[in-house]
Amino acid sequence: MSHDVLVVGTLPPETRAAVTGVVKALEEAFNAKDPVALGAQFTEHASWTNARGTRLDGRAAITEFGAPAMKGFLRDSFARYDVVKMLEVTPGVIAVNVVQTPTDRAGDPVPGPRGATLYVIAEQPEGWRIAAGQNMAVDPPPAA
Template sequence: MSPYRGEVLVMAGEVLVAGDVPVAVREAVTGVVAALEDAFNRKDAEALGAQFGERASWTNAAGRRLDGRAAITAFSGPAMREFLKDSYARYEVVKLLAVADGVVAVNVAQTPTDAAGRPVEGPHGRALYVVARQADGWKIVAGQNNAVDAQSAA
């Protein structure tokens, strides 16, 4: 039995939308994900951090929890210059779930790519972002990234 019985389920392109997520909110939230992808692929820690709320809580694929935009930005700079320097990815929003007014849960599939955006072998990611309307725009306020092997990602 579906937990969404009686709720609105819509396919918006390839994205499953559960609940009332107006088009403008969909665009804003997917814009956050696109900006996060762009910042990661450019290795721009400031731009990446700017996608998070001031009081965000983030758990990375290695299981390390980072609390607050400043901590996320501070960790991301060295990580992207060092062990992630040759890592690139494509982020695909696969589901939006209306949680409350101004709060959307976002499931994201991450595919490893080369610097030109072509898929490559390597661990995939499955992330859950909670994106909320903040004073400075839509921001990730909580989330977790999970590394998965390519077979599990299929």
């Protein structure tokens, strides 16, 4: 995760760490192809729109979609998720901008579309979870 995070609002270090931890856990679940661990990062009634424009409503639907996708078209896809901005919407609700970089299985960057993701991460009784989000594929930057 990047250490150069733009923080808007008053976020104590433990909140920053918890929110970043959700993003890191999501990255680890994606790279491990574990749809249950991935779904566990979302609230029960989360709304998620993936990079293909498919909206999924609820943790169960996100997990259910993830299982065949991770065994199918995503099986050879890996990524690094870097938090680049946290915006305190209200206490206990943080908007988080994340840059997703395609990697190989070892975590080294590879050519390919990147992701620009916005998560709304909210404090829940069981901890911080993604309440809403949207992922957008972005063409790789031109070679320098």
